[in-house]
Amino acid sequence: MDLRSGYWHIEVDEKDSEKTVFITPDGLCLRLVMLYEFRVMPSGLCNAPATFERMIDSVLGSLKWNMGLCYLDDIVVYAPTFEEHILRLQLVLRCIQKAGLSLNHKKCLFGSRKMKIFGHLVDANGIIQIQIKLKPPKNISELRIFLGLCSYYRRFIENFADKARSLHDLLKTEKQFNWDAAQEKAFEVLKTALISEPVLGHFDESADTHLHTDASGHGIGAVLLQIQKKPFYNVGVDLFGRFPVSKDGNRWKIVCTDYMTRHATTNAIPDGGAIETTNNKRDKCSVRNCAQIYNGLPFQTNGLTERFNKTLGDMLSMYTGVEQKDWDQVLPYVTFANNTAKPEAIGYTPFFLVHAREAETYIGAVLPYLPDEISDDYVGELVTRAEEARQLSRSRLLQSQAKDRRLYDQKHTPVLYQKDDLVWVFTPIRKVGISEKLLKRYFGPYKKLSEVTHEVEPVDPSPRSRKVKDIVHVIRMKPYLDPEEQHSILLGNTSRDRFPSRTRAETS
16 A cells, blocks of 8 residues: 655644745746745655654554554555455554545555565565666766665575675776676676576574575675475585487486485486576476575585485496497486485485375386275375475484484594695696596695685796686695605604694684
8 A cells, every 4th residue: 555645644843844945946036035845744854764654653553563564655464365354454544544644546456466566576475576677887876776776686696795796896996997798797697686586485483494604705695594385405406427428419417406305306418518507407407496506516515416426327337238328318217216215314215205105116007006995185185294204304314414413523623724824735637548546636835815715826836827826625625744744754754743733623
């Protein structure tokens, strides 16, 4: 509901009217200046919005937050059913009438299942940003407007600080407005994020809530995450290959695994490029409604998918032909075998947790099982049984993860690297005709450049190459010792006391 005449519902105290004085072109006549004063509150006063908001809050009283919301002259009334909606509308309208306020009926909407408000589309499923048309900024002023718009919708944009970094750099006083490839790329990324339609779920006070935080050398972020009532939980995505070119021209396999149900979806694709991979993630693996997707590096962050890749590779090796041209034809069958096996950690087959029934096999089709009695509410019982199984499997999974975590913590010795420390960096290489197992895997020394991130640069780069800074994962680093000193230690000629002990602390 939209209030008519907005601020004009509030009278201005007579002694304060002079503070609202203004003139008009018609007031200039014969050297006389006609001054006008507002008797009601005009727009443009610095305290006008707060004053009006206090008035609306006092009008609605205890109804606000319980059955309605208000922002300035817009009032929203919500209810779970149409009958309840009518009752709540009567209460709110009675308050508006009692206060002597009037509504602009042309801008009011009643009994709707969705509505547009403040640049968002809101319905029972969640909140969606409304698509807008955007053009690249041509100067600092337009850039500020664009970044302000992006910041308004930043909760819809994952890793917003990283994506907008190059644009924010242009706002620094010491830099000129120079729109180049980096800024154009950032603009297109943010533009794509703004015109897409991610859905934010409504907050549920009874649901488990997790605080997810992240930080880098140039940005920090946090989000409150609730798992909506969907079959999939966290999904891992990975590209596996290259394989020999199959008869259908495929060389890669894309894998999606659900971390709660252990259900896997696979698809063979001819190209491992970004566009092909992205389309398959969306269309073949059905991960659009997932709470979180893991497809980043290092591989430890996507352990379930990496482990499934190894299992799938072993299974494919048993059934593919000698020329390995039919691996993509075998792929659906070994994936089905995985989804119909019962993992010890969850106690159910992945197929059952997703589809609420066990998979039909050939023997099951030949000799079908027919129960003596069929419930009248078969579908309802099916859904209930599936949800109970998912909750039970999730509980078992959490217990299994807690056990694995305890075993890992007992053996793990964390290391904290300080700024200017020298480290080795794991960098695997391959050379034709040389055994990969006998090649050197760690290179260095590298010097750590930051207290916050693991940014390193080579201490003694090759004369042909320049110093290149790089940010590496902590698992690729290990403390550096000079090879000659290591040799002396092995011979027993050097005491380990020469080397300072390293402080133990949890790594990020």
